[in-house]
Amino acid sequence: MIDTHAHIYDEQYMPDIEGYLAQQCAAGVSHIVVxxxxxxxxxxxxxxCRRFPEMCHPAFGLHPEDVGADYAEQIDLIKQLAQPAIDAGVMAAVGEIGLDYHFSTEYKREQQLALRQQVEWALSLDLPVIIHNRDSTDDCLNLLSDYTARGLRGVMHCFSGSRETAERIIQMGLYIGIGGVLTFKNSKLAWQLQGADRYKPVPLERIVxxxxxxxxxPVPHRGERNESSYIRYVISKLAETYRLSEEEIEQVTDNNARQLFGF
Ligand SMILES: [Zn+2]
Structure with missing residues (x-):
């Protein structure tokens, strides 16, 4: 199993990160994008990622919620910090970047400028982007569509939007990141993926x-600390949604992740 998005540098993991990763490995997790x-x-x-190069793959970026008036300096600093990973050829993506208007739109303009600057960075490095989008879908997809002709690749992380939005993402050649939300009882995500209303199912080939x-x-661990191995619950729900075996779901989505991030 490949976890394409995990903030395991968090203090909830770091005190025993070695034990944690060994557990994940034993549970069938091969790669984690951090x-x-x-x-x-x-x-x-x-x-x-230097300590665990086989399993952990770094991505660097300025998250929209961390964008302020000084975003350009922050991005410069992040670029400097990323340089050793770029030189070693191990940087997996530029991210997590994007737009988030949920709590505040105070720095809306700066968020957009920061996103553009970091998309340019990804294009110059020929790396994919990991996009965070909350309450900003139109602005986000309109902005990103300026770069699709230049070969923008990436994933819309933690997708929970409409089938219509999924369609736009697919047409832009981007991947859809699916996680715990799929298993939530009140979530319509499985129904959206199946092809809500007049749409066809979202192709499994576009899902990581x-x-x-x-x-x-995911359920049954909702509310607890998440773990990469819990992806198996997402796989199980996807198998039910697409009427395929869990092995088939794992194989196709792992392959998608490898293609996108180049492991
Ligand atoms: Zn994240």
Whole structure:
């Protein structure tokens, strides 16, 4: 299993990170993409991924909720911190970047400028982007569509939007990141993936799996600290949704992740 999004530099894992990763490995997790959200976490991501290079793959970026008036300086700092990973050829993606208007739109303009600057960075490195989008779908997809002709690749992480939004994402050639939300009882996500209303099912070839650890733990662990191995609950729900075996779901989505991140 491949977890394409886990913040395991969090203090909930770090005291016994070695034991944690050994457990995940024993449970069938082969790769984990670890996205930073700011300069401080970029330093943590770099040292973690250096310690466990087989399993942990770093992504660097400034998260929209961390964008302020000084975003350009912060991005410069993150770029400097990422440089050793770039030089070693191990940086998996630029992320987590995007737009988030949920709690505040005070820095809406700066968020958009920061996103553009970091998409340019990804294109210059020929790396995919990991996009966070909350209450900003139109702005986010409109902005990203400016770059699709230039070969933008990436994933819309923690997807929970409409089938219509999924259609736009697919047409832009991006992947859809599916995690714990799929298993939530009040979630319509499975129904959306199946092809709500007039749509066809979302092609499995466009889906990658993720946890967003430590958040978004799937049922039956909802509310607890998430773990990469809990992806098996997401796989099980997807198998039910697509009427395929769990092995088939795992194989296709693992392959998608390998293609996107180049493991
Ligand atoms: Zn995240």
């Amino acid at each position: 996205p930073a959200t700011d300069a401080t976490s970029s330093a943590h991501v770099l040292s973690l 799996l993720e946890t967003d650890s430590p958040y978004m733990a």
